[in-house]
Structures are given as C-alpha cells and as structure tokens.
Amino acid sequence: xxxxxxxxxxxxxxxxxxxxxxxxxxxxxxxxxxxxxxxxxxxxxxxxxxxxxxxxxxxxxxxxxxxxxxxxxxxxxxxxxxxxxxxxxxxxxxxxxxxxxxxxxxxxxxxxxxxxxxxxxxxxxxxxxxxxxxxxxxxxxxxxxxxxxxxxxxxxxxxxxxxxxxxxxxxxxxxxxxxxxxxxxxxxxxxxxxxxxxxxxxxxxxxxxxxxxxxxxxxxxxxxxxxxxxxxxxxxxxxxxxxxxxxxxxxxxxxxxxxxxxxxxxxxxxxxxxxxxxxxxxxxxxxxxxxxxxxxxxxxxxxxxxxxxxxxxxxxxxxxxxxxxxxxxxxxxxxxxxxxxxxxxxxxxxxxxxxxxxxxxxxxxxxxxxxxxxxxxxxxxxxxxxxxxxxxxxxxxxxxxxxxxxxxxxxxxxxxxxxxxx
Amino acid sequence: xxxxxxxxxxxxxxxxxxxxxxxxxxxxxxxxxxxxxxxxxxxxxxxxxxxxxxxxxxxxxxxxxxxxxxxxxxxxxxxxxxxxxxxxxxxxxxxxxxxxxxxxxxxxxxxxxxxxxxxxxxxxxxxxxxxxxxxxxxxxxxxxxxxxxxxxxxxxxxxxxxxx
Numbered sequence: 001x002x003x004x005x006x007x008x009x010x011x012x013x014x015x016x017x018x019x020x021x022x023x024x025x026x027x028x029x030x031x032x033x034x035x036x037x038x039x040x041x042x043x044x045x046x047x048x049x050x051x052x053x054x055x056x057x058x059x060x061x062x063x064x065x066x067x068x069x070x071x072x073x074x075x076x077x078x079x080x081x082x083x084x085x086x087x088x089x090x091x092x093x094x095x096x097x098x099x100x101x102x103x104x105x106x107x108x109x110x111x112x113x114x115x116x117x118x119x120x121x122x123x124x125x126x127x128x129x130x131x132x133x134x135x136x137x138x139x140x141x142x143x144x145x146x147x148x149x150x151x152x153x154x155x156x157x158x159x160x161x162x163x164x165x166x167x168x169x170x171x172x173x174x175x176x177x178x179x180x181x182x183x184x185x186x187x188x189x190x191x192x193x194x195x196x197x198x199x200x201x202x203x204x205x206x207x208x209x210x211x212x213x214x215x216x217x218x219x220x221x222x223x224x225x226x227x228x229x230x231x232x233x234x235x236x237x238x239x240x241x242x243x244x245x246x247x248x249x250x251x252x253x254x255x256x257x258x259x260x261x262x263x264x265x266x267x268x269x270x271x272x273x274x275x276x277x278x279x280x281x282x283x284x285x286x287x288x289x290x291x292x293x294x295x296x297x298x299x300x301x302x303x304x305x306x307x308x309x310x311x312x313x314x315x316x317x318x319x320x321x322x323x324x325x326x327x328x329x330x331x332x333x334x335x336x337x338x339x340x341x342x343x344x345x346x347x348x349x350x351x352x353x354x355x356x357x358x359x360x361x362x363x364x365x366x367x368x369x370x371x372x373x374x375x376x377x378x379x380x381x382x383x384x385x386x387x388x389x390x391x392x393x394x395x396x397x398x399x400x401x402x403x404x405x406x407x408x409x410x411x412x413x414x415x416x417x418x419x420x421x422x
Numbered sequence: 423x424x425x426x427x428x429x430x431x432x433x434x435x436x437x438x439x440x441x442x443x444x445x446x447x448x449x450x451x452x453x454x455x456x457x458x459x460x461x462x463x464x465x466x467x468x469x470x471x472x473x474x475x476x477x478x479x480x481x482x483x484x485x486x487x488x489x490x491x492x493x494x495x496x497x498x499x500x501x502x503x504x505x506x507x508x509x510x511x512x513x514x515x516x517x518x519x520x521x522x523x524x525x526x527x528x529x530x531x532x533x534x535x536x537x538x539x540x541x542x543x544x545x546x547x548x549x550x551x552x553x554x555x556x557x558x559x560x561x562x563x564x565x566x567x568x569x570x571x572x573x574x575x576x577x578x579x580x581x582x583x584x585x586x
Contacts, residue, residue, distance in 0.1 A: 041450045041490055048577045067448055074448035124488040124512055140490035140516035142576050188435055189482040193511050222482065224511055277435060364444040364487070385439040385486060387462040 002252035004160045005227050006195040009135040009249055013118040014155075021159040021256070029059070030134075031112060032147040033121030035103055035360075036064040040078045041141035042122055043085045046148055054089050055151030061093040061112060061121075062086050063103040066360040071367040101332025101358045104128040104216060104300035108241060109332055115230045115238060116247025120147055125300050125382065127218045131211035132238060133230035133248060138219060158224045160195040161186070162257040165202030167266040172416040174310070175210030176302055176380065176400035178263075179217040180271040184281025185261065192222035194258065197251065202265045203228060208237045209306040216301045217382050220278040272378075272413060273398035276386045284403065284415040294377040295326045295408040296389075297401050298356070299363045302380035303331030305338050307401040312344040314405035314416060315351040321411030326353035327362060327369045353408070365389045371396075378407040423544045423572055425502035425523060426552075427474035430460075430467060431536035436479050437486035438513065442495045444487075455491050456498035473500035476542070478534045480506065484513025490520060497522040503542050505549065505560075507531040518567055521575035525549065527560035544568060 001018045003011065011018060014025035034042050039062055046054075054060050062082055067075035086094035095106060104125050107113050115133035119126065124138035139153070147153050163182065169175075183190070196218045198211075206214075211228050218226030228234065230248045238246050269283035297303075297311050308330060320326050328348045330336040336358060339345050345355050356362075362369030363381040371377055371390030376397065379389065384396035399407070402416040409419070440463040442455055449455065460467035477483075477496065483506035484492060493516050496504065504517070507528035517524045523544055530549045534540055538553040547562030563571070570579040 037444075037447045038488065038490070041494075044450065045577050049581065072448060078448060078450065122488055122490075124486065126488075138488040138512050140488050140493075140512060140519060142490060142519035143515065146576055146580065188485055189508065189510070192482065192508060219512075222485065222510060364439070366444050366447075383437075383439070383486060385437045387443055388439050392462050 002254040002256065004195060004197055004251045004255045005229065005249050006135050006160060006197065006225055007157055009116060009118055010155055010157055019157045021157050023157045024154055025157060026152055026154050027118055029120055029147055029151055029153060030117040031059050031061060031119040032144060033061045033103060033107065033119070033123065033126060034144050035066050035123055036068060036075070036079045036082055037066045038122035038141045038144065039082045042144040042148065043081060045142050045145035049145070049149040051149050054091070054148045057090050058092045060091050060148055061107060062091055063095050063100055063106060064097060065100055065102050065358070066364065067366050068097050068359055069357065099333060101334065102300045102303060102360055105304055105331035105335065108132060109334055111242040114242045114244045114246060115234065116249055120144070120153055124219045125216050127223065127225050128212055128216040128300060130215035130218065130225050130227035131208060132234055133228060133246070135225055135227065137225045158193055158195045159258045160197050161191050162260040163196060163198050164200040164260055164262050165198060165265055166200050167202050167264045168205035169265045169268060172402045173268050173270055174400045174402065175206060175213035177268050177271040178265065179214045180273050180278065180281045180398060181268050183217065183221045183278045186221055188220060188277050188279045189222040191218065194223055196221065196223045196226040198228045199251070204231055204233065205265065207306060208233055209304045212304065213301055217278065220382060270400060270403050270415060270417070272403060273384055275384050275395040275397065278384060278398060287413050290376065290397065290413040292324060292378050292407055292412055293375040294369065294371060295324060295404050296362050296369055296377060296379040296381060297404050298329030298331060299360070299381040300331065301382045302401050303329060303335065305335050307380065308335070308339045308344050311401045311405040312347040314402060314419060315409070316347045318351055318409055320352040320408040324408055324411050326351070326408040327356055328353050329356035330358055332358055362389060378404050378413055380404050425474065425476060425542040427472065427476050427502055427540065429476050429478045429534050429536060429538045429540050430471065431534065432463065432477065432479040434480040435482045435485055436463060438484055438489050438492040439486055441484065441492040442489065447489060447491055450491070452494050452498040455495040459495040459499040468499060471499050471501065474502045475500065476540050477501055477504045478531055480531055481508045483509050485510035488512045490516045493517040493520055493522045505530055505534065518570055519576040521571045521573065523571050525560040527558055530558040530560065533558065
C-alpha cells in the first residue's frame with residue numbers, strides 16, 4: 001500500500017507497516033513542547049496522572065516565550081510554575097529568558113528537531129518543523145500532559161493535499177508570499193484535518209527559512225501538518241544543527257493525494273492578507289492605498305536572520321515614515337546576537353525602529369506592541385483575526401518582511417520592488 | 423447523556439482569539455477564563471448564557487491557536503454542547519480531551535437560529551430543534567469518546583479506564 005511522507009512517519013512511530021487515512025493509531029513521540037501559556041494548564045493535568053516522572057526528560061521542551069519577559073504578575077506566576085516544574089522534573093530543555101527564543105525558531109536552531117521525528121507541541125504553530133521533514137503538529141494542553149506522562153499520543157492518520165512546486169521565486173518574493181497565496185487559494189479550512197505536502201523541482205530553490213515560514217502557516221489553512229522533502233538544503237541545515245542522523249521518508253510514487261495543486265513559484269507576487277482572515281490574500285498590485293500606524297517584523301513565522309537581513313537591506317540608510325511605529329523582534333537570542341554582529345540592529349535603530357527581545361508578545365496581542373481602536377498594522381506574523389493584536393476595531397495586514405519594511409518607509413502598504421536603489 | 427438549552431448562533435471561522443482573547447491567557451483558572459468567554463465576538467454572551475445552553479456555528483469553529491483555554495472557557499460558562507458545520511482540528515481534539523461535547527452536523531447548524539431551544543442525545547447523535555420541531559441525525563461519538571466526555575475528559579478517562 002502506498003503512503004505519503006506524513007503517513008510513513010506515523011506508521012513508523014506506531015510500529016505498523018502501513019497506515020491508512022482515517023485510521024486511529026497510538027504512536028511514540030520524539031519531542032513534546034509547551035510554552036508559558038499552555039504548559040501551566042498541562043502541568044495541572046499532568047499532576048492528576050500521579051506519576052513521579054516524565055516519560056523522558058530529554059524529550060520534553062519548555063519555553064517561556066509568550067508573555068515573557070513577564071508582562072504582569074499573573075504571567076510571572078505562570079512562568080514560575082513552569083520553571084518549578086522544569087526543575088522538579090529535571091527537564092533538560094528548559095530555556096530561561098536570556099537563553100530562550102520563540103519556540104518554533106528555537107527548537108530547530110538548538111538541534112532538537114530531526115528529519116523523520118514525530119513531534120507534538122501545545123502550540124498551534126508546532127507544524128513549523130515539517131520544513132526539516134518531521135511530522136509535527138499542534139495539540140492542546142491535555143494532550144501535552146498525556147504525552148509527558150506516557151510518551152505516546154493517539155493520531156487520526158491524515159489525508160494529504162499535494163502542492164507541486166516548479167520554478168523559483170522572484171526577487172522580493174519569499175516563502176511568506178507563497179504560503180499567503182496558497183491560503184488565499186484553498187481557504188482557512190482548505191486543508192482541515194489534512195497534511196500539506198510540498199513536492200516538485202521548485203522545492204530546491206526555497207531556502208530553509210522560506211520552508212519554515214511555509215510550514216509554520218499550514219495551520220492557517222486548517223492543516224494537521226505541513227511537510228517538505230529532505231533534500232540537500234534540509235540535510236545541510238540538519239548537519240550543522242542536529243547531532244542525530246536524519247531519517248528520511250519519501251512519498252511513494254503512487255501515494256494518494258486528495259488533490260494536487262500545481263504552483264509556478266515564478267508567478268507568485270508579493271502578497272498581503274487583509275483583515276480578518278489569513279485567506280484574504282491580495283497581491284501587492286491589488287492592495288491600493290492603506291495607511292498604517294505600526295509595522296511588526298519578527299515572530300515564529302518571520303523572525304529569522306534571513307528575514308532581518310531583508311528588512312535591514314531595505315531600511316539601510318533610510319528612516320521610517322512619520323507616524324509609523326516599527327517594532328523588530330529577532331526570534332531567538334542567537335539570531336539577536338548574529339543580527340547585532342552583522343550590524344542589522346544598528347540599521348533598524350537608525351531607521352527609527354525599536355528592537356525587542358525575543359517574545360511572541362505583539363503577535364497575539366499579549367504585550368510589546370498592542371494596537372488601539374482603528375489602528376492598522378502590517379505584520380510579518382501569522383494571524384489577523386479580530387482583536388488579534390489588540391483592540392477589536394484594530395486591523396492586521398499579514399505580509400513578508402520585505403513588504404513590511406517597505407511599508408514602514410512609506411507609511412502605507414508598499415511594494416518593495418518599487419523602492420529606488422534596491 | 424443529553425443536552426438541552428437555548429442556542430447562541432455564530433457564523434464561519436469563529437477563532438480561538440475571539441472565544442478567549444490572548445490578553446486573558448495570563449491565567450489558567452477556568453472561572454476567570456469563562457468570565458471573558460466569546461468577549462470579542464459577542465460581549466453579551468457571558469451575561470446571557472445559562473447552564474445547559476448551546477453554541478451553534480457554521481464551518482471551522484475554533485480555528486487558530488491551540489489554547490485549550492477556549493473549550494475550557496466555553497465549558498465553564500455552562501455550555502452543554504457545541505454544534506457546528508465543521509470544527510478546526512485542534513479545537514475538536516481539545517474539546518473531547520476536556521469533556522466538552524461537540525457535534526459536527528452542517529444541516530443542524532443551518533437549521534438552528536439564535537434563541538431556538540435545542541435538545542441533543544449524545545448516545546444516538548439525534549439533534550432536536552424543540553422550537554421548530556425539526557430533527558437531524560449527527561454521527562454519534564464512538565463509545566470510548568462518549569466515555570471520555572462523560573468521565574470529564576482524557577485524564578480521568580485514562581486514569582479510570584486505561585491505567586486502572
């Protein structure tokens with residue numbers, strides 16, 4: 001029986017030769033992740049199992065990244081609970097403020113993700129690691145608790161959609177534009193319960209950071225996971241980050257896909273998702289005049305070094321428009337350090353931006369950049385729901401770092417292709 | 423197990439950010455979360471909801487974040503069942519795991535208006551609109567999921583049924 005990449009990883013971890021879509025399987029987990037919002041709930045549930053240890057203290061990862069550095073007393077108490085749990089249960093991979101990062105940028109960087117892994121995280125953007133050929137998916141806190149106690153979780157084997165990529169992206173077009181285009185194409189429930197599998201000659205032209213961004217937003221199409229094949233680009237990343245040998249799964253030639261979408265990467269334009277759903281995608285050519293108050297560059301979607309480099313390239317020697325607030329937040333301490341050494345942070349500050357410590361803060365309307373009523377933001381984050389970044393009457397436009405940086409200069413949503421001297 | 427109450431009716435893609443806005447996620451106390459349930463889509467909800475009432479919505483209910491605080495807020499607010507044309511997958515799983523009954527039934531979702539009195543039989547999957555007299559058949563949960571919901575969720579189910 002033929003299987004997709006995702007199905008093969010599930011079969012292996014369920015110790016089964018073959019799995020079929022719709023089948024319920026119990027599978028062994030390679031990694032279990034939680035953060036300062038979801039882990040406290042999981043810890044409460046975990047206590048009810050009355051077990052004296054987690055299944056494997058090297059396979060649980062706890063990252064205080066959402067409301068950190070602690071935004072208020074309640075958030076501080078939540079973080080404290082997680083810190084104490086990490087200490088009590090001798091969790092190897094607890095990342096304190098100062099050594100942490102936004103979880104989905106941090107885990108691959110720290111070498112915790114390997115090709116072929118089965119990973120769950122109590123955070124919906126856990127699907128990011130599919131960029132490295134892992135099956136990774138978001139769950140809730142109770143699943144996290146059960147996973148910490150037993151090292152296993154039940155899964156319904158997903159059907160798959162295939163996105164067959166050809167060609168390569170144009171200048172100023174990135175993985176963010178590609179995934180916004182795809183979500184615009186299939187809708188926010190277009191991949192509900194399913195895998196999004198990316199194949200084709202075009203994959204080779206996508207950087208690993210582009211792939212992280214694409215897989216990160218698979219959940220915004222409702223998908224269970226997104227996954228790329230493990231090619232030389234992925235192998236090179238893994239070789240320089242992960243100590244384990246990659247375990248590579250390829251889809252069978254006759255693997256069943258519910259549908260195949262052919263996508264010519266060269267045809268993708270810079271793309272913006274309008275309020276209040278990621279599926280409201282428009283090309284930059286269709287945007288019109290949209291004045292903005294704030295620009296956010298960062299997050300688990302677009303806070304990696306390559307994202308900061310593109311933004312810095314555009315902002316270098318320029319100053320942002322009057323009346324616009326630009327907030328840049330590198331996704332991890334390592335990225336922060338590298339951006340500092342490369343002089344990127346200086347470029348941002350000189351352009352009139354603030355540079356924040358790594359945090360999920362503004363993306364989910366937590367802290368560090370909340371919007372008032374009627375305010376508009378262009379953001380490189382992943383959601384633009386009602387009230388996502390603050391007041392219910394505020395608006396979020398999702399875009400790439402290039403569009404975001406160009407927009408900060410223009411004071412309105414702008415096309416990076418039209419900047420002089422690029 | 424049955425549910426009976428008035429329906430609160432919503433549309434497509436009700437996301438977890440409007441069910442429980444992130445600004446309230448600095449606590450995991452269920453009652454504190456419930457006090458802000460549905461606040462950004464319907465500020466009247468929490469003032470009007472009575473124990474046993476239902477939420478009825480169109481497609482992709484619960485899309486967005488994995489916050490279990492969303493079904494927890496709904497359950498703690500007294501909602502006995504959520505009926506939708508479809509659910510986002512993490513919300514679906516979280517609801518079962520914490521013992522919040524949910525049913526996928528596009529026809530029922532379409533045929534129920536705000537304030538209609540609705541009755542649900544979880545063992546058969548039959549949904550009755552008492553106000554209009556219409557009836558629909560949803561796929562009932564398999565026995566182990568029904569048991570999980572009636573045991574108050576995954577943890578108690580595993581403790582009493584699997585790890586005993």
